[in-house]
Amino acid sequence: MSHEAIRVNVNSTSAGAACPDCGSESTRVHSSYLRFPADVPSGGRLVVLQLRVRRFFCPQSSCARQTFAEQLPGLTRRYSRWTERLRSPLAAVGLALAGRTGARMARAFGVSISRSALLRLLATLPEPEAPAPRVVGVDEYATRKGRVYGTVLVDVETRRPVDLLPDREASSLAAWLAKRPGIEIVCRDRAPFFAEGATAGAPQATQVADRWHLWHNLGEAAERAVARHRQCLRILVPDREVKAEPPAPPEEKADSPWRSERFANRIRARHATVHALLEAGHSRRSIGRQLNMTHRTLKSLADAAKPEDLFRGQWQHNRTSVLDEYKPYLDERWDEGYRDRTAPAQGRPGQLP
Ligand SMILES: [Zn+2]
Numbered sequence: 643m644s645h646e647a648i649r650v651n652v653n654s655t656s657a658g659a660a661c662p663d664c665g666s667e668s669t670r671v672h673s674s675y676l677r678f679p680a681d682v683p684s685g686g687r688l689v690v691l692q693l694r695v696r697r698f699f700c701p702q703s704s705c706a707r708q709t710f711a712e713q714l715p716g717l718t719r720r721y722s723r724w725t726e727r728l729r730s731p732l733a734a735v736g737l738a739l740a741g742r743t744g745a746r747m748a749r750a751f752g753v754s755i756s757r758s759a760l761l762r763l764l765a766t767l768p769e770p771e772a773p774a775p776r777v778v779g780v781d782e783y784a785t786r787k788g789r790v791y792g793t794v795l796v797d798v799e800t801r802r803p804v805d806l807l808p809d810r811e812a813s814s815l816a817a818w819l820a821k822r823p824g825i826e827i828v829c830r831d832r833a834p835f836f837a838e839g840a841t842a843g844a845p846q847a848t849q850v851a852d853r854w855h856l857w858h859n860l861g862e863a864a865e866r867a868v869a870r871h872r873q874c875l876r877i878l879v880p881d882r883e884v885k886a887e888p889p890a891p892p893e894e895k896a897d898s899p900w901r902s903e904r905f906a907n908r909i910r911a912r913h914a915t916v917h918a919l920l921e922a923g924h925s926r927r928s929i930g931r932q933l934n935m936t937h938r939t940l941k942s943l944a945d946a947a948k949p950e951d952l953f954r955g956q957w958q959h960n961r962t963s964v965l966d967e968y969k970p971y972l973d974e975r976w977d978e979g980y981r982d983r984t985a986p987a988q989g990r991p992g993q994l995p
Pocket residue numbers: 661662663664665666700701702705706707
């Protein structure tokens with residue numbers, strides 16, 4: 643490509659221009675200056691306009707603007723370094739190829755533009771009008787490493803995100819849904835603010851659980867069911883005999899290597915998660931909130947350099963503790979899915995030794 647540029651002198655022939663604020667026509671020239679917007683290249687050469695722009699007085703005394711520069715409709719806009727007819731191919735290249743590759747492509751047909759300038763140009767384009775979805779998925783998204791949550795709305799049929807709300811409030815979701823009465827189905831998780839927002843904003847729509855949560859819930863239910871029936875496994879597995887042994891008495895369960903190994907693995911996983919988050923710069927408070935842990939649990943996990951350090955003390959097998967005799971019961975409750983110490987011991991009062 644030649645580095646010589648073609649310069650085209652351009653003067654406006656119109657007598658005056660309209661004030662951008664009040665719209666009054668003015669012919670009283672205040673001053674003039676030169677602009678050099680780049681135009682579509684010709685024959686591999688850069689084309690630059692040398693455009694004489696006049697500044698007019700606004701005739702309207704009530705107008706806040708005293709003077710204004712003229713724009714040539716279809717050719718220039720305020721502050722732009724490119725003519726309108728160069729802007730549109732640059733925008734098309736940017737939309738297809740984005741910053742770095744787009745800038746390289748633009749250079750190939752004779753326009754020098756940086757990748758960040760190309761991205762800024764894309765940012766000024768008007769948002770494309772997204773058709774209102776019929777089936778909308780609602781979920782939360784996190785920014786600032788999980789410290790701030792917002793709501794993302796996805797068109798489930800086209801699988802494209804349609805909007806982001808800055809918070810996860812029921813009222814924001816309800817307002818968004820209310821503006822789109824064509825919505826027939828809302829896919830959501832069990833979060834109470836989504837349920838409330840969907841009911842208030844789209845009372846006409848059917849609410850369903852999304853596929854991820856259905857699989858997730860099914861997975862958890864299957865794990866609980868298998869854990870509850872592990873006695874059946876113990877009969878067959880130990881010496882690979884079909885002959886059924888009588889089920890082991892509950893006192894022995896705590897000593898089974900499978901059980902203690904599983905417990906140790908759970909501790910290892912929690913220890914690794916806590917330390918990964920600490921390394922990523924999260925505060926202990928924020929980690930406690932994210933993992934739903936008490937301050938004391940978190941402190942013991944965070945203070946232990948290795949997960950093995952945590953096995954010393956009350957959970958270690960060769961030391962006894964007042965909790966020992968309750969451990970089988972606690973493990974059983976855990977397997978049944980109770981994670982809350984206030985959950986009532988439903989119909990099992992005889993289980994506590
Ligand atoms: Zn004006």
